[in-house]
Amino acid sequence: MRDSVLFDEFYTASVRRISGYVYAMTGDAAETEDVVQEAYGRAWQHWEQVSGYANPEAWLRTVAYRIRISRWRRAAAGFKAHRRHGAAQDLPELSVDYVALIAALRAIPANQCRAIVLYYLVGLSIEEIAQETGVAAGTVKSQLSRARTRLAVLLTDSDGRPGQPQFFAKEASSRA
Structure with missing residues (x-):
């Protein structure tokens, strides 16, 4: 011992x-x-x-x-x-859209981010997400709704058009 x-x-x-x-x-x-x-x-x-x-x-x-x-x-x-x-040559460049989406996903609450990723990127159904995360299906629907609303704001430019996120629009306008 x-x-x-x-x-x-x-x-x-x-x-x-x-x-x-x-x-x-x-x-x-x-x-x-x-x-x-x-x-x-x-x-x-x-x-x-x-x-x-x-x-x-x-x-x-x-x-x-x-x-x-x-x-x-x-x-x-x-x-x-x-x-x-040398550095790996076969890695694709990250698009501006991809970087903006990842930044927006990081800006929303973790449970909403998880629901969005499981639903849209992994392709799970609401019931499957509920089972995997241990919450009710209604909660998953609520998380998805809130996440979509928040992402719409984060992924909209300052002119109200979808596309460039607001944080990139501010940076671009300060350069002009």
């Missing part, structure tokens, strides 16, 4: 030194936090064995070093692959 009190004492006594060690290797506070957290997680998983070592902190430093090197190698391999192959 793992002794959480002993582990807590070990953590408290060593975390500053381990963090300083890892930060000196990485120079990045966020990376340091991730590596140290993962190293202590592994120490806890193997605490029965690690606590018996003459120097558990040395074991932890070794683990942290290996985690850091592993992360560095993965990142380096990713950069190398990107240099070799």
